[in-house]
Amino acid sequence: MKFGRSWLSAHIFAWLYMVLLVVPLYYLLVSAFKTNDQIFGSPFSLPTSLSTTNFTESFSSAHLGPAILNSMLVTALALVLTLVLAIPAAFAIARAEGRLGALVERVFSLGFLIPTFAALFPTFLLAAATGLFHTRAFMVLFLPATAMPLSVVILVQFMRTIPREMEEAARMDGASTFAVLRHVYTPMCMPGIATILLLNFLTFWNEYLYSLVIIGPDPDLRTVQVALPTLKSLTGTDYGILTAGTVLTLVPVWVVYTVLQKRMQQALVSGAVKM
Amino acid sequence: MTMLSSAPGGASVRGPVTTPPSASTTKRRTQGGVVLAVPALVWYLVFMVGPLVAIFVIAALHWPGMLQPVSFAGTGNISAVLDDPVFWDAVRNTAVQLVVAVPLMIIGAYMLGYYVAQKPPGHRVLRYLLFIPGLISTPAKAMVFYAVLSPDGLLNGALDKAGLGSMTDAWLASPSTALGSLVLLDVWSGIGFTAVLFAARLGSVPDEIGEAAQLDGAGHWRAMWRIHFPVIRDFVGVVTMLQFLWTLFGSAQNVLLLTQGGPGSSSTTLSFLVYQKAFIAADLGYSQTVGVVLFLVGLAGLLTIRRVFRQNY
Numbered sequence: 001m002k003f004g005r006s007w008l009s010a011h012i013f014a015w016l017y018m019v020l021l022v023v024p025l026y027y028l029l030v031s032a033f034k035t036n037d038q039i040f041g042s043p044f045s046l047p048t049s050l051s052t053t054n055f056t057e058s059f060s061s062a063h064l065g066p067a068i069l070n071s072m073l074v075t076a077l078a079l080v081l082t083l084v085l086a087i088p089a090a091f092a093i094a095r096a097e098g099r100l101g102a103l104v105e106r107v108f109s110l111g112f113l114i115p116t117f118a119a120l121f122p123t124f125l126l127a128a129a130t131g132l133f134h135t136r137a138f139m140v141l142f143l144p145a146t147a148m149p150l151s152v153v154i155l156v157q158f159m160r161t162i163p164r165e166m167e168e169a170a171r172m173d174g175a176s177t178f179a180v181l182r183h184v185y186t187p188m189c190m191p192g193i194a195t196i197l198l199l200n201f202l203t204f205w206n207e208y209l210y211s212l213v214i215i216g217p218d219p220d221l222r223t224v225q226v227a228l229p230t231l232k233s234l235t236g237t238d239y240g241i242l243t244a245g246t247v248l249t250l251v252p253v254w255v256v257y258t259v260l261q262k263r264m265q266q267a268l269v270s271g272a273v274k275m
Numbered sequence: 276m277t278m279l280s281s282a283p284g285g286a287s288v289r290g291p292v293t294t295p296p297s298a299s300t301t302k303r304r305t306q307g308g309v310v311l312a313v314p315a316l317v318w319y320l321v322f323m324v325g326p327l328v329a330i331f332v333i334a335a336l337h338w339p340g341m342l343q344p345v346s347f348a349g350t351g352n353i354s355a356v357l358d359d360p361v362f363w364d365a366v367r368n369t370a371v372q373l374v375v376a377v378p379l380m381i382i383g384a385y386m387l388g389y390y391v392a393q394k395p396p397g398h399r400v401l402r403y404l405l406f407i408p409g410l411i412s413t414p415a416k417a418m419v420f421y422a423v424l425s426p427d428g429l430l431n432g433a434l435d436k437a438g439l440g441s442m443t444d445a446w447l448a449s450p451s452t453a454l455g456s457l458v459l460l461d462v463w464s465g466i467g468f469t470a471v472l473f474a475a476r477l478g479s480v481p482d483e484i485g486e487a488a489q490l491d492g493a494g495h496w497r498a499m500w501r502i503h504f505p506v507i508r509d510f511v512g513v514v515t516m517l518q519f520l521w522t523l524f525g526s527a528q529n530v531l532l533l534t535q536g537g538p539g540s541s542s543t544t545l546s547f548l549v550y551q552k553a554f555i556a557a558d559l560g561y562s563q564t565v566g567v568v569l570f571l572v573g574l575a576g577l578l579t580i581r582r583v584f585r586q587n588y
Contacts (some may be wrong), residue, residue: 007495011389117525209527209531213554226414239422
């Protein structure tokens with residue numbers, strides 16, 4: 001009753017957009033199992049065989065194997081560093097009462113106004129000056145900085161909901177500041193930590209322009225997002241290999257999304273909302 | 276809410292006993308605490324604020340390549356940029372991109388988000404699928420679009436099949452469609468993700484508001500724009516700012532991956548110009564002058580959007 005005839009245009013609009021979303025992805029998936037001739041001849045048909053030659057070919061021609069390992073390494077280390085930096089900072093801000101704490105919080109939230117993409121060239125200079133140009137190490141150091149404003153702001157909000165009595169009780173038992181952070185605050189804001197982990201996992205894994213410029217094109221060092229577009233030039237127009245490679249880079253994110261669908265949506269939503 | 280009501284109660288019970296020790300420890304605690312924020316702060320200043328300041332410094336330098344001698348250029352870069360027709364092409368393209376993509380995205384996403392928030396049949400599937408563009412990396416999206424829009428890609432194949440062979444085009448390589456294709460990519464990937472944001476926010480609007488409107492005889496179109504839209508107005512502003520920034524700064528990546536700014540300068544955007552001048556043409560002063568322009572446009576846009584969407588009580 002609620003969705004009567006007046007909703008017809010809304011249903012059509014919504015599902016039409018759904019088709020626009022799904023068709024390119026369907027095309028991507030089926031093309032990964034086809035040859036060029038089959039893709040041009042019958043773009044929409046299901047593949048005739050589930051041969052994995054395109055996948056192995058994209059794996060070897062774009063060196064996707066090492067690239068996936070590099071991406072995992074950079075993403076994992078950057079995530080750890082983000083937590084190591086953001087949790088104590090959020091803890092300090094959440095329980096500070098003085099003006100200093102408020103000031104520090106302001107400085108972090110002003111970070112939302114800084115468009116990191118604009119500072120690509122100065123960042124490149126910084127990498128060159130520190131001797132970390134063409135290394136993965138610089139990306140591991142750099143990515144957490146870009147994640148800091150959002151991560152700190154989200155964590156502060158979680159930590160503010162922890163009652164002060166919890167800390168006072170721990171203090172009575174002789175806990176140090178560090179112990180309070182470790183045994184009271186960190187366990188209690190696990191949902192917040194999960195949120196920033198998911199959010200930053202997506203940004204770090206999908207990072208392209210900075211990885212391209214700073215890590216560079218060396219097949220042993222580059223990340224998967226940098227390796228992927230090389231399939232376009234390397235193989236001319238072998239769309240089978242190109243789409244197979246694209247599918248491969250999407251698998252990790254897609255698996256995480258499907259398993260943690262609700263969590264991931266919450267994380268992304270809160271990430272955007274706290275802006 | 277529960278926090279607010281329980282805290283005073285707890286304090287009044289324990290207040291008299293614990294006040295003296297906690298008052299004396301507060302100062303020490305606070306000072307010891309703020310130190311913990313220093314590493315994060317240093318990181319953030321070195322890697323984000325430092326480079327941002329450097330943009331302005333380099334914009335005032337004459338620096339024709341990484342290993343070339345650097346000299347002070349004064350306003351030389353500014354006049355070089357303003358005299359360059361490519362810069363004005365980039366301004367025009369960026370303006371087109373912003374004016375077309377952002378409103379389309381926000382209006383489309385709001386309507387779609389409203390639809391999903393009403394929990395129509397199949398809304399779970401919708402929600403799952405809508406998020407997909409938000410998960411896919413820029414290169415992956417670009418590769419999908421490359422495969423769809425290339426001369427023998429999906430779109431031309433479909434047009435051929437439908438007997439519209441005369442409408443086929445080299446979409447990314449033709450001056451009249453290159454920019455349009457990039458805008459399309461932005462809108463295609465922007466609507467879904469933004470719609471879920473709106474749906475999430477609309478989900479927390481009390482049901483009574485919609486029900487009251489229905490009792491008053493408001494149709495769903497009226498309820499959507501006249502009732503719910505004003506309620507989440509400031510959220511719409513935040514999302515618009517986000518999409519504005521992503522479109523303004525993020526376009527460098529799509530342009531680089533799909534058209535390289537061409538043909539000619541028909542799809543060169545401001546943020547691609549910053550990249551192209553720095554890393555391909557090695558005219559660093561020019562590049563960062565455009566960077567300053569980009570930063571100022573971003574700031575002006577943010578302030579304008581904030582003003583437009585300010586809650587007027």
